[in-house]
Amino acid sequence: MxxxxxxxxxxxxxxxxxxxxxxxxxxxxxxxxxxxxxxxxxxxxxxxxxxxxLSILKTGRRIGPAIPRPLNFVCIGLNYADHAAETGAKIPKEPILFLKSLSAFSGPYDDIVIPPGSQKTDWEVELGVVIGTKAAHVAEADAMDHVAGYCTVNDVSERAYQTERGGTWDKGKGCDSFGPVGPYLVTKDEVPDPQNLKLWAEVDGVRMQDGSTSNMIFGVRFLVSYVSQFITLHPGDIIATGTPAGVGLGKKPEPIFLRPGQQMKIGVQGLGEQSYKTIGG
Structure with missing residues (x-):
């Protein structure tokens, strides 16, 4: 469904x-x-x-985020070895957790707003896990009982804010429009193996990311259990599970970053594709 x-x-x-x-x-x-x-x-x-x-929706209506605004928008950093390598980071021994500001939460076709003065806005296609029942200190064996389904997420990131302005990553992750979710919440019965999904990102028709969730360092089941040890997860909460190689920061010989007036598409196999333009803030 x-x-x-x-x-x-x-x-x-x-x-x-x-x-x-x-x-x-x-x-x-x-x-x-x-x-x-x-x-x-x-x-x-x-x-x-x-x-x-049921009535068919009239054409022209906006499609918003696939779920209501969550209580927690949890992200996993450096969860693909190839992405860690392209950014020069070490493979983490435990999942890296950070929270994305809920002001970033947006729809799958809404414009991506590049902050004023930003020079390093980047893309990150990710598999999103949507929680269906409250999860606190759950065992890995029981983790999937708390999952409602999956969705496509773009963890848009401003790299200078993230790594060059001091403190934690949150500065570069929570800008307005930096968390598109959807277009669909696909129930878990339609996704028998979340560790075998292709995911991709394109900018102006050029394929930038082309990966598979099979390459995650920490899988979905483990992540749900792990996050629940530190953060009580509530129905509608999202865990964005990390991104594969191909982000702008990792491009060679020079990084490539977003600028106003571009068209971006991202998708996860079976979960739908997002499409939006970038505009100046």
Whole structure:
């Protein structure tokens, strides 16, 4: 099942993608659905609906982030060996965790705003894991019981803010529009192996990243358990699981960074593709 959110920013409503690629609204159907959103019970009731009986969304409506604004937007740093190598970093012995500001949370087709004066805005396609039930100190064997599904994430990053301005990485990760999520939340039953998905990023039609989640250092199951030891995860929270090689910072002989007026596309196999332009802030 592919769920999505449509409508103006901060006023999005739930929709579902049918087999023919049409977005169906869930406004009326949700009146009879019980349980907490994204819980197994809630998802099972949506799965039982007949999409053909739901209204088709009118064209021209904005598709927003695939889930409501989360409580925690957790990111994993340097989780692909090839990405660590291209940035000159050592492979971490434990996952590197940081939190992305929720002001960065945005839709899969919303403009990417390059901050005023930025010279090093970069892209990072990532597999996003969406939590369905509260997870605190969960064992690795039980971790997947807390996962609702998966989505495409772009961990947009300003490298000078991230590494040249002192302190932690957060300065370069939380700018407005730096966290596109979606277009879909794909339930985990449709993704039997999250460790075998292709993911890619293109800028102005040029393929920049072309990787596979099979190359993660720390896999999804381990990450959900690991993060839950430090941060209680709540329904709708996202774990962005890291990016493969091919970011602008790692390009040779010189880094390549985003500038206003460019077109960017990123995608994860089976989870949909994001597409947006870059604009000046």
């Amino acid at each position: 592919k769920l999505l959110r449509y409508g103006d920013p901060h006023q999005e409503k739930w929709g579902i993608l049918d087999a023919g690629g049409h977005v169906r609204t869930l406004d009326d159907a949700l009146v009879g659905v019980t349980g907490d959103p994204l819980s197994p019970e809630w998802l099972a009731q949506l799965e039982a609906l007949d999409p053909a009986k």
